[in-house]
Structures are given as structure tokens and as C-alpha cells.
Amino acid sequence: MIPWEEIDRAKIPGEKGDITLRKRGTEFSIRIAGIELMNSRLHGSEEALAKLTCSRIKGKLNLRILIGGLGMGYTLAAALEQSSRDTRIIVSELIPAVVRWNREHLGHLAGMPLDDPRVAVEEEDVAKIIRQRRSAWDAILLDVDNGPEGLTRQANDCLYSRSGLKTSFLALRPRGILAIWSSKADETFTRRMNQCGFQTETLTVRARKSGKGGKHIIWLGEKF
Ligand SMILES: C[S@@+](CC[C@H](N)C(=O)[O-])C[C@H]1O[C@@H](n2cnc3c(N)ncnc32)[C@H](O)[C@@H]1O
Incomplete structure (x- = not known):
């Protein structure tokens, strides 16, 4: 068995604990305070987040998409693959x-998605970017934590709260989509999305691209 090698370690702004990047052969892992946030072997559901969302907004001109956060870039790369040349993607x-x-x-x-001229990176809390603009986005894709229950960063809970969802609702253009990744289902959260004005679909996707692996949840909430 090849041992893990720590490549780098950094402080998380405003939080206790470090974030680490580790490598084992061709496999990479990002951990926060000892909990694995992302592993390069598993990215089927991260890509599904973008594919499912983009399939619903395709055909519109000058799409504006906000993705939070970057992770290993799989969601971003999948969004680019589905997008035309006039699309602009901000990744927070x-x-x-x-x-x-x-x-x-x-x-x-993920094929160097940050090099794509349609992409701009903002080193910023996605909650702050959502608050800054109204009717700005055709889609907001959130994969910043484990889902509505959080795990790695308490401050992210605001994104999944009633007021956070209403803020995202206002930040979307008409027929815009709020897409949220989660490690597990949560019926209370589905109801909350509906109560905040979204027409919500709850989809189960697999962790591996092959259609195997654990089950993850994606909420797609459309603004009517
Ligand atoms: C699970 S990873 C995302 C994986 C990504 N979907 C991919 O395809 O690789 C979560 C990322 O969100 C970032 N993050 C956490 N909270 C955030 C926030 N409030 N705003 C922006 N990024 C955040 C983390 O640092 C991490 O890079």
C-alpha cells in the first residue's frame, strides 16, 4: 500500500484547524480538521450537480453561473463542458x-478548468457574493460542505437557513436554479426550500461516475 504524503497545509480563514492536501500515488485528498472533504477518486455527484443544473438552463444566452466552492474543480469542469462561449462562471x-x-x-x-477564459475565481465566502447582487445569476451551485447539516464550517449553516435560501432566491434571475449538494437526504430542508419560493426537485445521484458508490442528494430549486 502506498503511504499518504502531505503536500501542503494551510489555515482556514476565521476557523480553527488546518486544511491539508495529501497525495497517495495518483489519488489526492483534501481534509479539514481530520475529516475528508474531498477525494479525487469520487466525483460523480460533484459533476452531476453541474450537469443536472445546466441541462435545465441550457439554451439561454449569456448565462451567469455562480459555483461555491472550488474543491478539486470537478463541478466547475462539468459546468464548463455544458456551457456555451458566452457563459460566464464565477467560482467562489x-x-x-x-x-x-x-x-x-x-x-x-478536472482538465485545468481555472484556465478557461469563461471562469473567474473569487477568494471569498460564497454567502457574501450571493448577498451582493439581486437577479444576477441563472444558477447558483453550492457544494461547500456536507449539506444542510454542515460538518466542516458552522458559518455555512446560514446558506441553508430560511434567510439564506431567501437571499439566494433574490440573487437568482427568473427561472434561475439553486442547486445544492448533500451527503444525505433531509425532508425538512426540502420543505424549507419550497417555503422559500423554490419549486424543488430532490434527486439521488451516485458518488462514482460509473453509477456505483454511495448515494448523494442534489436539490434543484427553480425560481418561479
Ligand atoms: C466538497 S468541496 C467542493 C468540491 C467541488 N464540488 C469539486 O467538484 O471538487 C467544498 C469546497 O468549498 C469550499 N468552501 C467551504 N465553505 C465555503 C464558502 N462559504 N464559500 C466558498 N467556498 C467555501 C471549501 O474550501 C472546499 O474547497
């Missing part, structure tokens, strides 16, 4: 080290 990433790791170590995993 809270931890500057993650952006640097994508440029120095991880970019090849």
Missing part, C-alpha cells in the same frame, strides 16, 4: 490555499 472559494493547490497540484484532475 473561501480558502486561498485551495485555489493555489488547483493551480499547482490538482488542475490536471
Whole structure:
């Protein structure tokens, strides 16, 4: 068995604990405070987040898409694959080290999506970017944590709260989509999305691209 090698370690802005990047052969892992946030072997559901969303907004001109956060870039790469040349994607990433790791170590995993001219990176809390603008986005894709129950960053709970969902609702253009990744189902959260004005679909997707692996949940909430 090849041993894990720590490539880098960084502080998380405003939080206790470090974020680490580790490598074992061709496999990469990002961990926060000892919990695995992302592993390069499993990215089927991260890609599904973008594919399912983009399939619903395709055909519109000048699409504006916000993705939070970057991780290993799989969601971003899948969104680019589905998007035309006039689409612009802002990817928001809270931890500057993650952006640097994508440029120095991880970019090849998802085909160097940060190099695409349609992409701009903001090293910023996605909640702040959502609050800044109204009727700005055709889609907001959130994969910043384990889902509505959080795990890695308590401050992210606001994104899944009633007021956070209403803020996302206002930030979307008409017929825009709020797409949220989660490690597990949560019927209370589905109801909350509906109560905040979204017409919500709850989809089960598999962790592996092959259609195997654990089951993850994606909520697609459309603004009517
Ligand atoms: C599970 S990973 C995302 C994986 C990504 N979908 C992919 O395809 O690789 C979560 C990412 O969100 C970032 N993050 C966490 N909270 C955030 C926030 N409030 N705003 C922006 N990025 C955040 C983390 O640093 C991490 O890079």
C-alpha cells in the first residue's frame, strides 16, 4: 500500500484547524480538521450537480453561473463542458490555499478548468457574493460542505437557513436554479426550500461516475 504524503497545509480563514492536501500515488485528498472533504477518486455527484443544473438552463444566452466552492474543480469542469462561449462562471472559494493547490497540484484532475477564459475565481465566502447582487445569476451551485447539516464550517449553516435560501432566491434571475449538494437526504430542508419560493426537485445521484458508490442528494430549486 502506498503511504499518504502531505503536500501542503494551510489555515482556514476565521476557523480553527488546518486544511491539508495529501497525495497517495495518483489519488489526492483534501481534509479539514481530520475529516475528508474531498477525494479525487469520487466525483460523480460533484459533476452531476453541474450537469443536472445546466441541462435545465441550457439554451439561454449569456448565462451567469455562480459555483461555491472550488474543491478539486470537478463541478466547475462539468459546468464548463455544458456551457456555451458566452457563459460566464464565477467560482467562489473561501480558502486561498485551495485555489493555489488547483493551480499547482490538482488542475490536471478536472482538465485545468481555472484556465478557461469563461471562469473567474473569487477568494471569498460564497454567502457574501450571493448577498451582493439581486437577479444576477441563472444558477447558483453550492457544494461547500456536507449539506444542510454542515460538518466542516458552522458559518455555512446560514446558506441553508430560511434567510439564506431567501437571499439566494433574490440573487437568482427568473427561472434561475439553486442547486445544492448533500451527503444525505433531509425532508425538512426540502420543505424549507419550497417555503422559500423554490419549486424543488430532490434527486439521488451516485458518488462514482460509473453509477456505483454511495448515494448523494442534489436539490434543484427553480425560481418561479
Ligand atoms: C466538497 S468541496 C467542493 C468540491 C467541488 N464540488 C469539486 O467538484 O471538487 C467544498 C469546497 O468549498 C469550499 N468552501 C467551504 N465553505 C465555503 C464558502 N462559504 N464559500 C466558498 N467556498 C467555501 C471549501 O474550501 C472546499 O474547497
